[in-house]
Amino acid sequence: MDTVMSKNPKASRLAATYRLRYAEALAVIREDSGLAHAMATKRGISLAEAERQIHKQYAEARERADRDEVSFRTALAEVRSELEISHEVDELTNTTPSMEELLREMLPQTCDGLVGEQIEVPGEDNYHVPGLDFAEVELPRNVDEISLSAVDLDLDTLVWTPAERYEDGTQVGTAEVNAHVTLDGFMAKYDTYGDHDVEIWTFDWNDHMSYVGFGRDVVLEFQVTAPVTGAIDNLALVGARETRRLLGPHHLST
Incomplete structure (x- = not known):
C-alpha cells in the first residue's frame, strides 16, 4: 500500500503565492520556524506585526529574485541583511543622544576643568x-598673572x-556658547587708586600687590570630536572672543 505524505500547508501557500517550487518553499518555512516570535520579542512588536513584516520580506525577495535572476532564498537573504543593518541604524539613532545633548552635558565639566588655568600672554621668548x-x-x-576664576555658561x-x-x-x-567669565590676577597697589574696571578682592595681598x-561676557569656542558611539572624546577650548564689556565697581575688601 502506497503511503501518501501530506504537504505542509504553510509551504504550499508560500509556493503558490510567490511562485516557488514546493521543496524551496518548504526549506524557507523550516528556516523561518520561530522567526516571527523571535522578531516580535527582539523588536517589541506584536506577533501579527512580525508576521506581516516577514511576508513583506517575501514579496521584496520575489521581486529582487526576478530582477536580479537569482534564487528566491538568495534574494531573501540579501533583503534581510539590508533590513537588519537599517534596523540597527534606527536603534542607534533612537538611543544615541544628539550632539547638542552631549555638549550640554560635557561643557560644564570641561569648563570646570579650565578654572585656574592662566590666560596666554603673547610675546617672544621669555615674554x-x-x-x-x-x-x-x-x-x-595693569593686571598680571591673569587666570580663569569661574565660568557661567548660557547653554541656551x-x-x-x-x-x-x-x-x-x-x-x-x-x-560655540555664550558665557560670563570671571578672571583674577594681581595689580600694583598704586594702580588700584586710578581708573580701572576691576574689583579689589584683597588689597593687602602683599606689600606691593x-x-x-573682573568679569567679561564672551563667546567660547570649542573643538569637538565625537565617534559614532554617541560620546565626545575630545572637547577642547579653542579661544574666546568678547561680546561686551562689564564695568565692575572698584571697591576695597580686606
Missing part, C-alpha cells in the same frame, strides 16, 4: 606666557557646527 587663548578679549594691561545659546564626518561615523566640528578680579 610669552602659555595659557588659554583670550586674544580677542580686552584685558586690563549653544551652537553646534559640524565640519566633517569620516567614514567610520566620527564627527568633528565646533561648538593687590588681588583683583
